[in-house]
Amino acid sequence: MSATTGIRPTKGYLMEMKRRIGFIERGTEFLKLKRDHLAKELTTSLDELKGRRSKLLENLRIAYRAVTAAYISLGPTEVRSQASSIKNRLELEVLPRSVMGVRYPYIKVEKEPQIAGELDITLSEAAGKVLGILEDILKLAEFEARAERIADELGKTNRKVNALENTIIPRYKRIIKFIEDKLDEESLEELVRMKLIGGALARRRV
Amino acid sequence: MVIRSHALIADLMTQEKIHGLAESGTIEEFIKRLSGTQYEGITIGEGGDPSITLEKEFYLKFIERMTKIVDIAPKKLGEFLQAYYYLRFEMINLKRILRGKFSELPVSEILGYLIPMEPYQVPDYEGLVEAETFERTVDMLGDTPYSGVEASLEFCKQYDVLWPMVQSLNHLYATAVLKSLDSLPRRDRTLIRNILRFEVNVENLLNAIKHRRMRQDDEEDRRLEELFPITFDIDLHQIRALIDSEDLKSAIEDLGEPFSDILTPIYEGDVALIRARVRRHTLKIVEQGRSVNDFGFNVIMAYLIFSELEKDDLVGIAWGITQGISAEEMTKYLAVA
Numbered sequence: 001m002s003a004t005t006g007i008r009p010t011k012g013y014l015m016e017m018k019r020r021i022g023f024i025e026r027g028t029e030f031l032k033l034k035r036d037h038l039a040k041e042l043t044t045s046l047d048e049l050k051g052r053r054s055k056l057l058e059n060l061r062i063a064y065r066a067v068t069a070a071y072i073s074l075g076p077t078e079v080r081s082q083a084s085s086i087k088n089r090l091e092l093e094v095l096p097r098s099v100m101g102v103r104y105p106y107i108k109v110e111k112e113p114q115i116a117g118e119l120d121i122t123l124s125e126a127a128g129k130v131l132g133i134l135e136d137i138l139k140l141a142e143f144e145a146r147a148e149r150i151a152d153e154l155g156k157t158n159r160k161v162n163a164l165e166n167t168i169i170p171r172y173k174r175i176i177k178f179i180e181d182k183l184d185e186e187s188l189e190e191l192v193r194m195k196l197i198g199g200a201l202a203r204r205r206v
Numbered sequence: 207m208v209i210r211s212h213a214l215i216a217d218l219m220t221q222e223k224i225h226g227l228a229e230s231g232t233i234e235e236f237i238k239r240l241s242g243t244q245y246e247g248i249t250i251g252e253g254g255d256p257s258i259t260l261e262k263e264f265y266l267k268f269i270e271r272m273t274k275i276v277d278i279a280p281k282k283l284g285e286f287l288q289a290y291y292y293l294r295f296e297m298i299n300l301k302r303i304l305r306g307k308f309s310e311l312p313v314s315e316i317l318g319y320l321i322p323m324e325p326y327q328v329p330d331y332e333g334l335v336e337a338e339t340f341e342r343t344v345d346m347l348g349d350t351p352y353s354g355v356e357a358s359l360e361f362c363k364q365y366d367v368l369w370p371m372v373q374s375l376n377h378l379y380a381t382a383v384l385k386s387l388d389s390l391p392r393r394d395r396t397l398i399r400n401i402l403r404f405e406v407n408v409e410n411l412l413n414a415i416k417h418r419r420m421r422q423d424d425e426e427d428r429r430l431e432e433l434f435p436i437t438f439d440i441d442l443h444q445i446r447a448l449i450d451s452e453d454l455k456s457a458i459e460d461l462g463e464p465f466s467d468i469l470t471p472i473y474e475g476d477v478a479l480i481r482a483r484v485r486r487h488t489l490k491i492v493e494q495g496r497s498v499n500d501f502g503f504n505v506i507m508a509y510l511i512f513s514e515l516e517k518d519d520l521v522g523i524a525w526g527i528t529q530g531i532s533a534e535e536m537t538k539y540l541a542v543a
Contacts, residue, residue: 068531069478072522072539076257078298081319085305085368117369118305121412124419125477 007175009182017179021172028164031157037100038154045147052140059133066126073122083127085118090134102153104146107138207278208501211509214271217244218512224542228523228533233257236527245520257525258318264524265321268517269295272510282389283503287510289386290398292326297379299323299331300352301372307340308368327351344371354378370433373413377435380406394503397495401488401511403438404464408484410434411465414448415472440465478539485515485541515541 007013071079091111096103112134115127219227223243230236233256240248248263250256272291276284299320306316316335325331328350337343344359355378358370383402387395413433434445444461451457455473459466464487471479492511495504519540526536 065535066476066478068526068529068535069476069539071525071529072531072536073478073481075261075518075521076255076525077261077302077319081302081305084309084311084315084319087309087366087368114367117367117416118372120481121416121472122478122481124416 007178009179009186011183014176014179014183017172017176021169021176024164024169024172028161028169031161031164034100035154035157035161038102038150038157041099042147042150042154045143045150049140049143049147052136052143056133056136056140059129059136063126063129063133066129070120070123070126074120078120079123082119082123086113086115086127088113092138099146099150100153102146102149104149105142107142109135109138207275207280208505210278211275211505214509215505215512218509219243219516219542221542224516224519224523224540225533225537227520228526228536228540230523230527233260233524233527236524255528257521257528260524261521262322264517264520265295265323268513269323271513275506275510279506283394283506286386286389287506290383291510292323293379293382293386295321295323296326296328297375300328300334300347300375303331303334303343304340304355304371304375305368306335307337307343308362310340351382352378369416373433376409380436390503393499396498397492397504397507400491400495404487404491405484406436407438407440407465408468410437410440410445411448411461411469412480414445415454415469418449418451418454476538482539482541485518489515489541512542 074082088111090109090113093108093110095106095108097106098104112131113127115124115131119127227236227239230239233250237248237250240246245264245267248260248267250259269291272287276288279287302319303316305311306319313335317332320331328334328347334343334346337346341359341363344356347353348356352375355371355374358374361370362368380402383398387398390398417433430442430446434442437445440461447460448454448457458469458472461469468480468483468487471477471483488511492504492508496508498504519542522540523536
């Protein structure tokens with residue numbers, strides 16, 4: 001079906017179409033601004049992620065070595081038994097945050113487990129190292145969720161901008177052009193008709 | 207019995223054998239390599255964590271070895287050995303039960319943590335585990351030689367911690383072993399006393415370091431004597447210095463040998479090496495004991511201590527293999543290797 005099917009080629013409709021295309025073009029400009037800002041945020045988040053991830057991997061290796069050493073030194077059952085005596089477990093609160101209208105989770109540590117007293121020094125050291133990187137792990141998870149949602153929103157915004165630029169706006173332009181052409185055609189017909197009527201009246205007077 | 211102990215020591219695993227086991231690669235290969243040793247016939251069954259199954263098997267093997275020695279030992283020596291080892295293992299079981307009850311673990315999980323042995327000074331472990339609450343378990347211990355733990359219950363409840371009760375059990379163990387030494391002839395007491403002194407000294411130092419990390423409050427300040435009821439070469443003054451010292455390294459160095467060497471990993475980073483060094487020093491004490499008298503009680507004790515260290519090493523290796531840890535990494539933390 002043509003874009004112009006069912007269009008009323010009137011001046012009022014043309015003015016409405018022009019008002020709408022003006023609004024759509026302003027919206028497109030805003031979406032482009034949003035897209036650029038999201039792209040910038042995504043680049044920053046990805047750089048941050050890369051840095052945090054390599055730092056975390058190294059710290060994880062250190063913590064894993066400490067946990068391994070504790071297991072070999074104390075035996076698996078003793079480690080599990082001691083670990084079970086930690087009563088104050090880690091408590092987290094997940095809060096929403098937003099960048100350019102994109103919501104992502106922000107993780108807040110409410111309560112950290114008290115490990116020093118209950119564990120053998122070997123296990124306490126390992127647990128301390130794991131706890132030490134916990135904040136990094138949470139931050140990394142937060143940045144991953146943030147990057148993922150920004151990328152998702154960036155994709156959506158990009159699709160919207162493309163749709164507006166390549167489909168909606170050209171369609172409106174075609175409609176406007178169609179109405180303008182129709183109106184021009186109508187005014188030309190009107191002019192010819194007037195001329196013919198004018199000529200006929202002049203001949204009758206003669 | 208002494209000659210038999212010499213023969214049994216010769217049957218224990220050598221350093222090379224332990225190294226070979228650590229290089230097994232898979233748990234199946236590990237069991238295959240064990241088949242040519244005293245641990246022949248050990249199986250892991252199906253399902254569950256094979257390292258936990260093997261740990262239980264190694265404990266059973268050690269208890270079997272110890273029981274064989276107790277059976278052939280003269281009455282007083284047998285009683286002492288039984289008290290020494292059964293008490294030690296029962297302490298481990300009681301700590302695991304108390305931890306489980308304290309953190310309200312399911313009964314089956316707590317029972318799964320226990321060393322497979324008959325109860326020694328408590329009527330039964332199931333009763334303690336199945337008690338409705340942690341307080342009730344402690345209350346039930348009131349009718350046993352471990353009634354001393356009840357005194358720390360209030361402190362545990364007040365601060366919602368368990369370590370005072372664990373320390374109280376350690377204190378009871380050290381006191382009971384020291385008391386049981388009286389049943390031995392005077393010449394045979396030195397080795398056990400040396401080992402116990404060393405163990406108490408190290409545990410006191412490690413606890414002091416823990417308190418230093420916990421940033422002890424006034425309450426704990428007042429309770430220092432209660433927290434360290436038994437001290438030997440390291441007195442309360444040195445413990446206080448270690449807790450309060452600004453510079454941990456210099457405080458550890460001030461302790462002198464062997465403690466300064468054993469605790470070095472604390473500031474060098476690999477804290478787990480402390481346990482390996484403690485075990486190796488225990489080996490050294492036993493070797494020294496044998497150099498003084500290699501034809502008496504010291505040899506019997508040496509066999510049991512070597513055996514226990516071998517068990518600990520095998521438990522570590524079994525876990526390391528299931529986790530794919532390299533032999534080189536594992537052997538750093540073993541006593542015999």
